[in-house]
Amino acid sequence: MPRPSPSLSQRVAGLFACHFFGFGLFLPFIPVVLEFQGISPAEIGFVLGVGTILRIAASPLLANLSDRTGQRRLSILIYSLIGAASVALFALPGGLLVAGAAVISYMVFKAPVLPLSDAYALDVARNTGTDYARMRLWGSAGFVAANLAGGALAAQATSWIILALIALASLATGFVAMSMPPQRREEPGDEQGGETPTAPFKSVWFWPVLAVLGLFQASHAAFYGFGTLYWQAKGVPDFAIGSLWAVGVVAEIALFTIAGKLAHRFDPPVFLLVAGIAAVFRWSLFPFADTLAAMAALQLLHAFTFGAAHLGAVAILARVIPSKWAGTGQGLLGTSIGIQMAVGLSVCGALYDVDPDMPFYLMAGVSVFGAMAMLALTPLVRRCMDTALQAAG
Known part of the structure; x- marks a missing residue:
């Protein structure tokens, strides 16, 4: 290498x-x-x-x-x-x-x-x-x-x-x-002059996995759409709200700094399982955080709910999709997130009018489902990653 x-x-x-x-x-x-x-x-x-x-x-x-x-x-x-x-x-x-x-x-x-x-x-x-x-x-x-x-x-x-x-x-x-230089895409079959492997887009297993990967990011719908309004209604000053958003991104950056070492010990599905568990805690407790310290503590979980979910998702796609079709795979992930986020924002908007706490409880429920779905799909995902690795070898 x-x-x-x-x-x-x-x-x-x-x-x-x-x-x-x-x-x-x-x-x-x-x-x-x-x-x-x-x-x-x-x-x-x-x-x-x-x-x-x-x-x-x-x-x-x-x-x-x-x-x-x-x-x-x-x-x-x-x-x-x-x-x-x-x-x-x-x-x-x-x-x-x-x-x-x-x-x-x-x-x-x-x-x-x-x-x-x-x-x-x-x-x-x-x-x-x-x-x-x-x-x-x-x-x-x-x-x-x-x-x-x-x-x-x-x-x-x-x-x-x-x-x-x-x-x-x-x-x-x-x-x-x-x-930047052209990046060589080393696919099995290159050296032998054979055909490169096909992308799994026509495989039945790929689409539910893609949906679950998108679901982890879509579980942020209530926060992205109504988090600032929710804090304002609780009397949080605007400058403090800006600081709370920054805390989440700084936590995300901190995780990205050490993620390479973690990836040597844990495979991508583990990142997603951790993200799902963190999201359950974050959104379940969100309505109960009534001090800036408590709000900031929950914002630290953004490192996992967004950061770990993102790293796990792109790593899974990178392993099961040949490099030639990597852009398409990452684009499909963005579409999965976008569709589910749009649905989530619409539902959360209706719920916010009824009770501002309800959208966050819904996101907690979505996160429970996402974590359980990922747990169920983990053996399949690992088999697919292993199969792709063997084909690349």
């Missing part, structure tokens, strides 16, 4: 940092920018809803197109350039029509960038021994930096700076991708 290249691992880390910096500005602050442009909340909701639906569909399709052409880096560049051009549409007059087209186009063409980046990073980890989690943690750091920058710029007079930074982050993502 080649020795890891510090320069390559740093560039992959930079790829994640650039992408998530733009995403960390777009996700929380694009509704604010649209509102400053005179677009009503109902229209904003419609635009983001359409964009979300199209993003969910576009992620695996555009990632699959990249896998078929074998041009992963070039695809990231093209999608990122289109993303930046989409943001530039805000400079044109046209109100809702132009702004809506800009937002939806950005969401669609940026959708495959993360799965393709994950696929490239996993190839680097597989071929050089570089720790995937240590590269990926810079995405989380970029997201936090964007949140802080966006919060300081979230005023009408400076909203154009937010748009400019989103576009620049998209451009930087594409150019960092092209600065």
Whole structure:
């Protein structure tokens, strides 16, 4: 196995940092920018809803197109350039029509960038021994930096700076991708001139496993959708709410820092089982946390409910899906998360109107189901990973 290249691992880390910096500005602050442009909340909701639906569909399709052409880096560049051009549409007059087209186009063409980046990073980890989690943690750091920058710029007079930074982050993502070397995808059969293994997308077992992997992230629906509103209703100051969100991301980064060592002792299903158990505790106790210390303590569990779940999911897909189709696999994971998250947000919204505590109890129940489903599927997942490993050997 080649020795890891510090320069390559740093560039992959930079790829994640650039992408998530733009995403960390777009996700929380694009509704604010649209509102400053005179677009009503109902229209904003419609635009983001359409964009979300199209993003969910576009992620695996555009990632699959990249896998078929074998041009992963070039695809990231093209999608990122289109993303930046989409943001530039805000400079044109046209109100809702132009702004809506800009937002939806950005969401669609940026959708495959993360799965393709994950696929490239996993190839680097597989071929050089570089720790995937240590590269990926810079995405989380970029997201936090964007949140802080966006919060300081979230005023009408400076909203154009937010748009400019989103576009620049998209451009930087594409150019960092092209600065990296083509990553050799070592598949069984390469040396003998035989056929590479097929992806498991047509296998019956793959789809329930994919659904369960997505379920762990979708269990955050109540928190992502209503966590801030819930804390505000409890009288938590806005600056403290921002700090609570930061605690969760810092905990996530801490796990990513040591995840490589943990991966030598525990296989991916264990990461997911730990994530499910942590989520049961986190969401069950969420309504009972009535002090900042208690809230912060529960936020530390984000390291497991998000971080461990993410690492376990991408590792399972990396082991059972050939490298040639890795972008498609990671894109399908994003679609699984997106569909279940959308359903979760809708249900949690209805429950929040009835009782603000109910969405979190529902997420605790979802987490129980996810942990039990993962426990039941673990023998199957391990057999599939072992089979893929033997085929690769």
